Amino acid sequence: MLKTNIKEIYRETDRFMNQKIVVSGWVRTIRSSKAFGFIELNDGTFFKNLQIVFEDKLKNFQEIAKLNISSALTVEGTLVESPGSNQAFELKAEKIIIEGTSTPDYPLQKKRHTFEYLRTIAHLRPRTNTFSAVFRVRSLAAYAIHKFFQEKGFVYVHTPIITGSDAEGAGEMFRVTTLDLENPPRKEDGTIDFSKDFFGKETNLTVSGQLNVETYCMAFKNVYTFGPTFRAENSNTARHAAEFWMIEPEMAFADLRDNMDLAEEMLKYIINYVFENAPEEMDFFNKFIDKGLFERLENVANSSFEHVSYTEAIEILQNSKESFDYPVKWGLDLQTEHERYLTEKYFKKPVFVTDYPKDIKAFYMRLNDDEKTVAAMDLLVPGVGEIIGGSQREERYDRLEQRIKELNLNMQDYWWYLELRKYGGVKHSGFGLGFERAIMYLTGMSNIRDVIAFPRTAKNADF
RNA sequence: UCCUCGAUAGCUCAAUGGUAGAGCACUCGGCUGUUAACCGAGUGGUUGCUGGUUCGAGCCCAGCUCGGGGAGCCA
Numbered sequence: 001m002l003k004t005n006i007k008e009i010y011r012e013t014d015r016f017m018n019q020k021i022v023v024s025g026w027v028r029t030i031r032s033s034k035a036f037g038f039i040e041l042n043d044g045t046f047f048k049n050l051q052i053v054f055e056d057k058l059k060n061f062q063e064i065a066k067l068n069i070s071s072a073l074t075v076e077g078t079l080v081e082s083p084g085s086n087q088a089f090e091l092k093a094e095k096i097i098i099e100g101t102s103t104p105d106y107p108l109q110k111k112r113h114t115f116e117y118l119r120t121i122a123h124l125r126p127r128t129n130t131f132s133a134v135f136r137v138r139s140l141a142a143y144a145i146h147k148f149f150q151e152k153g154f155v156y157v158h159t160p161i162i163t164g165s166d167a168e169g170a171g172e173m174f175r176v177t178t179l180d181l182e183n184p185p186r187k188e189d190g191t192i193d194f195s196k197d198f199f200g201k202e203t204n205l206t207v208s209g210q211l212n213v214e215t216y217c218m219a220f221k222n223v224y225t226f227g228p229t230f231r232a233e234n235s236n237t238a239r240h241a242a243e244f245w246m247i248e249p250e251m252a253f254a255d256l257r258d259n260m261d262l263a264e265e266m267l268k269y270i271i272n273y274v275f276e277n278a279p280e281e282m283d284f285f286n287k288f289i290d291k292g293l294f295e296r297l298e299n300v301a302n303s304s305f306e307h308v309s310y311t312e313a314i315e316i317l318q319n320s321k322e323s324f325d326y327p328v329k330w331g332l333d334l335q336t337e338h339e340r341y342l343t344e345k346y347f348k349k350p351v352f353v354t355d356y357p358k359d360i361k362a363f364y365m366r367l368n369d370d371e372k373t374v375a376a377m378d379l380l381v382p383g384v385g386e387i388i389g390g391s392q393r394e395e396r397y398d399r400l401e402q403r404i405k406e407l408n409l410n411m412q413d414y415w416w417y418l419e420l421r422k423y424g425g426v427k428h429s430g431f432g433l434g435f436e437r438a439i440m441y442l443t444g445m446s447n448i449r450d451v452i453a454f455p456r457t458a459k460n461a462d463f
Numbered sequence: 464u465c466c467u468c469g470a471u472a473g474c475u476c477a478a479u480g481g482u483a484g485a486g487c488a489c490u491c492g493g494c495u496g497u498u499a500a501c502c503g504a505g506u507g508g509u510u511g512c513u514g515g516u517u518c519g520a521g522c523c524c525a526g527c528u529c530g531g532g533g534a535g536c537c538a
Contacts, residue, residue: 029498029499031496031497031501032497032500033494033495033496033497033500034495035494036495036496038496038497038498038500051497053496055495068489082496084496084497086498087498104489105473105488107473107474108474109473109474109475109487109499110487111487111488111499112499114475114531116530116531117474117475171536172536208538229538231536231537231538233536233537234464234536235535235536235537236464236534238531239537240538244538245538246538325534335534335535336534336535337534385537385538386538387538389538432538434537434538435538436538438538447531
């Protein structure tokens, strides 16, 4: 008797055909008549189910026929060719052991549910086809990212989750404190005395590992972080979460062009890896979630990404016949409608927009020779929008110091960041990839809440 | 946070200001190859919350809560 899982049966069918096997899994649906019935069994190892045929010669036939959905079973039997048209093989049951029962009020029907409803049962939704596919792809994509960087010799750095500085002003932060909020210690002037707090200073959850990872970049040359990130923005969109995962590579001796090449190579690598390792899941997305998915991803995997400077992008937008709600003018940031036009209508593929005006970008980005723009890049992709944001970093001590002053940031907070420029500072570049946005792009899922297991968004931290 | 649409049975949705309905799920019965199985019968409701208008409110008005879509912030 061969104990196996359903993935193996699909992948190595010949090895199991006409053999006695044992599988354990959960009931997705039961169809029964007087003397026989069919069970769709899913054991979690594979997207597809295994059809079980059971007949009334089983001692517990009546009991099996009445099982509720999601009951857990161990089935012994022989794998045989199936006369049905929807599956090549099926398991003819000789013994069925009920491992765990379910009840009639099981909230998941055999019918389609809305994603909104499934969010209210986040503990059960991984049992649905869609979430089974999304979260297997998510796992594979995470592995592909590590594989990609490790194969290139990048060192994985775990940057801190709790931070003592407002790293880059990248957004509102979540406070970390052990102070009694009802009655916090106060200084003589009435303000809260954070020297009494756990760390002896104000601390928050990180909004980016970038500044920390740059320190390891100057020691290991090529590094990356991959971890949770927190933004306390009151964002109510399908693309924002308060807790999300971000990949941030950083390369020494690399300019903006090297940076973009890495981003492009990485995205293509992930796409190819997922296609190779989750073909059934990708098929499902293409059929039921986003009918243009294959075409789009194949287009991306097989073509070169576009490159356009911010200044050129402004000209393209100004010369277009589109009527935009927001003004297009050099110096103003691109609006979502502008980004969509560029990537979805004009280029119809991923496009890097580079060299933005310095006033709309972060302090650490390298000032270009024109003194007006910085070596920044955003990667825009059809359907999702901005998926990557990166830059070549300002490696010149005096320039960086000047930018910190100009923006009225506290120089003291950046002393160690500045010292990287003092002791063998070299040109270096990096970017941030929003992991959930990458998963949305890979699967065609349109809401970030449906590509992260337990989404944390404004007014929602259930489960 | 702003704009906009919405909230009715377990789920997905109907219902001119005048008796709250369907499909699916569920329960019972039938069915010897099903594929969201099929056929018959049955159970199931404080119409999101609070207040108002009206002889009468699921429907009209106000506020609130939550959700969808769009925008801002960004990844």
